[in-house]
Amino acid sequence: MTFTIHEQVHATAIIGPDVDLAPDVRVGPYAVLEGPVSIGPGCVIEGHACLSGPLVMGANNVVGHGAVLGKDPQHRGYRGEATSLVIGQDNAFREFVTIHRGTVEGGGETRIGSRNMFMVGSHLGHDARVGNGCTLVNGALVGGHVVLQDSCILSGHSAVQQRVRIGRLAMLGGLGSTSKDVPPFVLQQGYNSISGLNMVGLRRAGLGHEAISALRAAFRMLYKEGRTQNGALERIEADHGHVPEVLEFVAFIRESKTGINPIRDGARRSRLF
Numbered sequence: 001m002t003f004t005i006h007e008q009v010h011a012t013a014i015i016g017p018d019v020d021l022a023p024d025v026r027v028g029p030y031a032v033l034e035g036p037v038s039i040g041p042g043c044v045i046e047g048h049a050c051l052s053g054p055l056v057m058g059a060n061n062v063v064g065h066g067a068v069l070g071k072d073p074q075h076r077g078y079r080g081e082a083t084s085l086v087i088g089q090d091n092a093f094r095e096f097v098t099i100h101r102g103t104v105e106g107g108g109e110t111r112i113g114s115r116n117m118f119m120v121g122s123h124l125g126h127d128a129r130v131g132n133g134c135t136l137v138n139g140a141l142v143g144g145h146v147v148l149q150d151s152c153i154l155s156g157h158s159a160v161q162q163r164v165r166i167g168r169l170a171m172l173g174g175l176g177s178t179s180k181d182v183p184p185f186v187l188q189q190g191y192n193s194i195s196g197l198n199m200v201g202l203r204r205a206g207l208g209h210e211a212i213s214a215l216r217a218a219f220r221m222l223y224k225e226g227r228t229q230n231g232a233l234e235r236i237e238a239d240h241g242h243v244p245e246v247l248e249f250v251a252f253i254r255e256s257k258t259g260i261n262p263i264r265d266g267a268r269r270s271r272l273f
Contacts, residue, residue, distance in 0.1 A: 010047070018053065028065075037070070040089065054082055054101070058089035058114070067097040073110075073126030075103050075144065088114035088132070099124040106145055113150075122154075125162065137174075149184065151205060167252050169205055171198045181256040184249055185215055193264040194223065207245065214243040218250070223263040229253070 009015060009027040016034040021027070025039050028047035033039075035053030042060040045051065049063045055070035063069065070085040072078060083102040086109055093099070097118045102109040106127025113132040118124070122136040125144035133151040136142070140154040143162035148154075152166045155174040160166065167184030173195070182188050187198040197219055202212055218240055222232040233250050240246040253260055 013045075022059075035070075052101075054084040055087070056084070057087040060089050061087060061091045062093065064092075064094040064097065064120075066095055067093045069093065069097070069099045070101055071098070073100045073103050073144070075105075075126055077105060078103055078126075081108070083108040083110075083126075085110045085112075087112045090115045092117045094118060094122075095120045097122050097124075100126045102127045103144075131168070151201070152182075153201065164258055165252070165256070168248065169198060169201050171201055178261065180258045180261050181252070183252050183260055185245065186219070188261060190264065192261045194261050195264055211243055211245045214240040214246045215249065218246050222253075 008025060010029045012029045013027045013031045014033070015027070018036045019033045020038045022039060022041035022043070024041055025043045025045065027033070027045045030048050031045050032050045037051050037053040037055045039057050040059040043057060045063045046065045048066045050068045051063065052070040073083065081104050083104065085099060085101045091112060091114065100110060103126050110124070110126055110128050112130040115132050116130055116134045118136045119138045121138055122140040124130065124142045125146065127145045128142055128148070130148045131150035134148050135153045137154060137156040139157040141159045142148070142154070143160055145163045146160050147165040149166060149168040151169050153171040154160065155172060155176065157175050158172045159177040160172070161179040164178055165181045166172065167182055169185050170182045171187050172178060172182060173187065173189035176189050177191050178188060180192060185197055185202060187195045189195045197215060218236045221227060221236050225232070227235065233253060236246060236250055
């Protein structure tokens, strides 16, 4: 980007009167910032991006070329209410990402944590809640009211139906989609079909041998031993309830309102463990 010598804001950018920029924020050519928008220090807004308020953004975020953040929610019941988008720090919103504000029905706010990466063309719907360290790969689509817990991964052109939760360190495979909750630590591929534990993700996150072994056992009890869900969860707690990750896994499933998906028919044991 080319900036004027004395300013960080390109001469062609359009900055509304209600916009509050930290002194070092850089804004590229033909970017549009409109409404009550507050941008924290160290942020970069690239050319042709559009940010609409109410929007609050923390420090050191990068908004890529053509990204659109904070526009009205795509909701038939929306009537122009002043809902908001709240963003933490150190996030990357790459080219042509779209993220919408909340609705009154959903509490009025879409909220994103810190250190997340939204790759090219990914979309986050109204009233979504995103934790920290999540990755949405190119073309990933997330419906309204979805909850993405910390460090989950949505692979390329995957899709998450509205009001679904994706658990911590879970991964939805490329072109996969889900209309039910995806428990923490698992890998889901295809449509509504669990494949196994997200072993690569667990190791990269630094989970120790005890935690991974206990999660393997919990997965086997839930999916491979023919138990009812409640029976499996009770057995898992009895045998491995001393492991925090296992308790997290069990609590997530018990709290589910949409239910969770079954294991894929014919899945090989080598993929599960």
